[in-house]
Amino acid sequence: MSDETYEVVNNRENQQFEVHLNGELAQLTYRYYKKDIALMHTTVPDSLAGKGVASALARAAFAFAEAEKKLVMVYCPFVAAFIKNHPEYRRQLDPAYYGKS
Numbered sequence: 001m002s003d004e005t006y007e008v009v010n011n012r013e014n015q016q017f018e019v020h021l022n023g024e025l026a027q028l029t030y031r032y033y034k035k036d037i038a039l040m041h042t043t044v045p046d047s048l049a050g051k052g053v054a055s056a057l058a059r060a061a062f063a064f065a066e067a068e069k070k071l072v073m074v075y076c077p078f079v080a081a082f083i084k085n086h087p088e089y090r091r092q093l094d095p096a097y098y099g100k101s
Helices: 053-067 077-085 087-092
Strands: 009-011 016-021 024-033 036-043 072-074
Touching: 016 053, 024 053, 036 053, 036 077, 053 072, 053 077, 053 087, 072 077, 077 087
Parallel strands: 036 072
Antiparallel strands: 009 016, 016 024, 024 036
16 A cells, blocks of 8 residues: 555546546545435556555545535445445444444
8 A cells, every 4th residue: 555645636526536647537436315425436547556546535535524524325345445444434434324333
């Protein structure tokens, strides 16, 4: 995993967080669902894989949800794995969806 910092842009029109790097686009899509923000799918080009880009997208998504005062629902397998490795984000998961942990 890289300690590199990436500029993550929230493309609100397309409901996705984006990292533009070396002519490539990595993205994490989200949707407003019920009273929450649902994190749907992460896509990272092979050329950017393993460099911490997806983790930067996930962190930005959780920061956005917190700023919006919304709980999070996770549909994305990458974000689910990210939460296992970063339990500090579990407090932002909607307990109505995940139960008490």
